[in-house]
Amino acid sequence: MFQDKVKFVVGPIGSNPVLSTMEVTTPQKVLLMSNGYTPKILQNDHKASYNFRFTLTNIEFAPSMMKWVKDNLKLKKVGILVPNDAIGQSVAPPLVKLYKESGIETVVDYYERGSKEFSPLITRLMAAGIDGFDINFNAPGEAGLMVKQARQIGFDKTILQMGGPSVPEIIEVAGKQAEGFVSYEMVDFDAPAVVPFVKAYAAKYGAGIMNSQTPAFYNTTKILFEAIRRAGTVEDTTKVRDAVEGIAGYDAGIYGPVRWTGMANYGVNHQLALPFYVVEVKNGKPVNRATLQVD
Amino acid sequence: MLSMLSNPVVLGQIVVNGLSLSSIYILVALGFTLLFGIMRVVNFAHGEFAMLGGFSLYYLYAVFKLPWLLAIALVPFLVALPALLLEWLVFRWFYQKMFQSMIGLLGLNMAMIYTGLIVWDAFERNIPAAFDGIVRFGGVIAPIDRLVTIGISLLALAGFYFLMVHTRWGLAMRAAAQDVDIAATQGIDTRRIYKLAFVVAIGLAALAGALYGQIYAVSPFMGERPLFVAFVVVILGGMGSISGAALGGVLLGFTESLLGTLYGGSVAAYASFGVVVLLLIFRPWGLLGKPE
Numbered sequence: 001m002f003q004d005k006v007k008f009v010v011g012p013i014g015s016n017p018v019l020s021t022m023e024v025t026t027p028q029k030v031l032l033m034s035n036g037y038t039p040k041i042l043q044n045d046h047k048a049s050y051n052f053r054f055t056l057t058n059i060e061f062a063p064s065m066m067k068w069v070k071d072n073l074k075l076k077k078v079g080i081l082v083p084n085d086a087i088g089q090s091v092a093p094p095l096v097k098l099y100k101e102s103g104i105e106t107v108v109d110y111y112e113r114g115s116k117e118f119s120p121l122i123t124r125l126m127a128a129g130i131d132g133f134d135i136n137f138n139a140p141g142e143a144g145l146m147v148k149q150a151r152q153i154g155f156d157k158t159i160l161q162m163g164g165p166s167v168p169e170i171i172e173v174a175g176k177q178a179e180g181f182v183s184y185e186m187v188d189f190d191a192p193a194v195v196p197f198v199k200a201y202a203a204k205y206g207a208g209i210m211n212s213q214t215p216a217f218y219n220t221t222k223i224l225f226e227a228i229r230r231a232g233t234v235e236d237t238t239k240v241r242d243a244v245e246g247i248a249g250y251d252a253g254i255y256g257p258v259r260w261t262g263m264a265n266y267g268v269n270h271q272l273a274l275p276f277y278v279v280e281v282k283n284g285k286p287v288n289r290a291t292l293q294v295d
Numbered sequence: 296m297l298s299m300l301s302n303p304v305v306l307g308q309i310v311v312n313g314l315s316l317s318s319i320y321i322l323v324a325l326g327f328t329l330l331f332g333i334m335r336v337v338n339f340a341h342g343e344f345a346m347l348g349g350f351s352l353y354y355l356y357a358v359f360k361l362p363w364l365l366a367i368a369l370v371p372f373l374v375a376l377p378a379l380l381l382e383w384l385v386f387r388w389f390y391q392k393m394f395q396s397m398i399g400l401l402g403l404n405m406a407m408i409y410t411g412l413i414v415w416d417a418f419e420r421n422i423p424a425a426f427d428g429i430v431r432f433g434g435v436i437a438p439i440d441r442l443v444t445i446g447i448s449l450l451a452l453a454g455f456y457f458l459m460v461h462t463r464w465g466l467a468m469r470a471a472a473q474d475v476d477i478a479a480t481q482g483i484d485t486r487r488i489y490k491l492a493f494v495v496a497i498g499l500a501a502l503a504g505a506l507y508g509q510i511y512a513v514s515p516f517m518g519e520r521p522l523f524v525a526f527v528v529v530i531l532g533g534m535g536s537i538s539g540a541a542l543g544g545v546l547l548g549f550t551e552s553l554l555g556t557l558y559g560g561s562v563a564a565y566a567s568f569g570v571v572v573l574l575l576i577f578r579p580w581g582l583l584g585k586p587e
Contacts, residue, residue, distance in 0.1 A: 144512065
């Protein structure tokens with residue numbers, strides 16, 4: 001920012017890096033297009049004056065998804081496994097509250113960050129009589145191992161992820177054990193608008209795994225470029241910020257027309273309202289079960 | 296909590312989980328304790344040789360589609376023989392220098408992790424299960440791949456014991472472990488014996504990493520947990536003691552399984568490390584180690 005005179009930042013990933021970055025970018029009027037789950041990214045003393053969030057958080061997707069879970073999966077008692085750290089302890093209570101409001105009981109257990117073996121804890125959850133296992137916001141590698149190990153010790157009921165998403169990574173780690181896994185998903189990889197992007201990505205970066213957030217970065221970069229074009233400047237970030245705020249209706253190609261939301265939850269309409277999906281793994285691939293909208 | 300123990304299915308699952316964890320932990324700790332026992336080297340890069348073992352099995356079995364038994368048999372050689380170059384470049388300078396080895400090999404550990412990150416990427420890779428499916432004993436369920444790991448651990452432990460106790464090479468290694476100078480005056484080529492011990496230790500780490508990677512996942516960062524486990528196990532059992540590694544592995548595995556199921560992961564970690572701290576205060580040479 002000071003040396004290279006950067007005016008726009010797309011990223012970084014994760015709540016803490018975003019919060020730290022924001023404290024430097026906002027006073028400098030540098031436009032920050034970021035992700036991360038914490039409400040503080042938009043709900044802050046700066047009134048999110050120069051930052052926008054381009055991925056959904058549980059505040060946006062969980063109410064609609066919970067309604068879908070209640071109507072379609074008919075769960076009575078869900079086991080939740082979270083890391084025993086600041087993330088786990090902040091993620092579990094709202095999730096438990098949301099399940100409770102839907103009439104679903106929960107059992108929460110904590111694991112030590114870095115663990116690879118979850119069988120004892122899943123045995124403990126199974127002994128509590130759960131009929132659903134929510135791997136919620138766990139990192140892809142750990143979430144994949146939870147799915148794999150739950151199936152290996154005989155948990156044959158619903159495994160779902162009300163968070164993430166990291167379906168391709170979970171399929172990679174859990175292999176055949178991922179069959180029937182239900183998850184929140186940010187992108188429909190088979191949608192006509194997404195297929196060319198996936199192909200172009202594979203051509204450039206090889207046939208490795210593409211994270212579900214990758215199209216969102218592309219999407220937001222296109223939104224930013226369009227806003228710069230409309231503002232007619234790359235120097236005056238306030239003008240570009242105003243153009244981003246007024247860009248509703250522009251179709252960046254992946255998620256359809258832009259819609260900003262967030263006033264009710266954060267006091268500012270800087271949250272991108274994307275459509276999202278519920279997918280189920282069938283024959284090793286995610287299959288779309290529902291397309292949902294942010295209320 | 297204890298009422299869970301009256302449920303035979305839960306109790307059986309605790310035993311199966313405990314056996315499965317113990318077998319992995321023993322395998323991970325064997326090579327680590329060997330290097331310390333003979334060369335007084337604290338191998339902080341142990342987990343990264345396990346990582347190389349994991350990637351070797353990934354390529355041999357998942358990519359090149361070799362039969363699993365052939366692939367797993369090749370892994371220790373594929374990692375340990377090229378590692379002799381690292382022995383010549385790095386390890387040999389730290390023999391009998393415990394504290395220098397810690398810092399030096401911590402550096403090697405970081406170099407290997409980030410070389411792995413450059414060569415591959417940070418994503419976790421799955422090695423398909425060679426023995427898919429589960430076995431049911433009443434209501435208790437055991438994944439077949441875990442049973443195979445238990446079998447391989449027992450074989451490795453037995454083979455390792457045989458090498459150390461019933462062969463001239465083992466006798467030479469034990470002599471060098473007791474006093475390297477006296478061993479040399481008795482005609483033992485200690486440089487050669489060190490190389491042999493190094494190959495065996497790294498081969499075991501690679502084998503452990505291959506099985507660990509197949510059960511969990513393979514990535515450049517996968518070595519952190521095996522290193523951590525190896526440390527706890529050998530401190531429990533006694534640095535340099537083979538039977539101590541076996542006992543430490545069983546203790547840690549069953550503690551995690553029993554307390555994790557009854558009271559949760561935090562209590563299991565608290566108890567495991569509480570025992571380690573107490574042991575370091577009151578019996579720093581470990582349960583089956585020898586005081587120096």
